[in-house]
């Protein structure tokens with residue numbers, strides 16, 4: 001049975017003790033098994049507070065991030081690549097520290113629209129950093145997955161097949177993080193990416209075509225969930241949704257969250273839980 005998860009940004013765009021408590025308690029109350037916590041700045045993250053709140057509420061956690069311009073491991077500049085590895089080390093420390101079962105997201109690239117295709121040098125830097133990351137997360141015993149995102153969030157890889165090629169090139173013991181929002185833009189439907197990832201699928205994001213309420217956009221969720229069940233995947237399935245109603249100072253702008261697709265977090269979360277449970281349980 002897949003742990004069903006909820007992205008913390010459904011509740012809050014910050015991670016103060018008050019907002020963390022609110023997000024964790026509400027996620028648990030709605031019925032979810034897991035909360036995904038974005039840690040774009042792991043250096044300032046309150047590990048002890050978060051670990052305690054998770055334990056108090058009996059909730060699983062996943063940590064996610066994308067890299068910034070000055071920590072982009074696909075940069076041609078070795079100094080920026082080095083800062084990227086420092087950022088990833090800090091993220092591993094946070095994820096391990098709070099007892100998260102998964103580290104995921106765009107751990108191999110800046111989360112941004114690049115102005116040109118990736119160069120051979122940048123690609124080489126990514127492969128080396130993914131190999132390095134694989135060693136780090138193995139030592140930390142932290143299951144880690146790289147998210148496949150669309151063309152305006154990275155120029156490194158945009159499909160599951162290309163992600164597998166990258167992971168193989170790096171010789172990495174890291175799995176694929178698949179997201180329906182991105183697959184809807186880049187893949188040949190919703191069966192092929194699940195089948196292509198096969199046993200190497202490690203984390204799943206469920207997001208609508210407009211990133212709002214599930215079932216109100218154009219994504220064929222019945223087909224996707226059926227493919228997921230068919231594949232035997234037992235890992236987390238996490239609902240990700242963004243609205244201008246809840247703003248993260250960095251992430252919301254990076255993801256082009258300009259519209260108000262919902263303003264009732266509670267109703268959105270309950271609806272998502274019901275929708276996912278109906279298809280997966």
Ligand code: MN
Pocket residue numbers: 147179205240
């Ligand atoms: Mn995602």
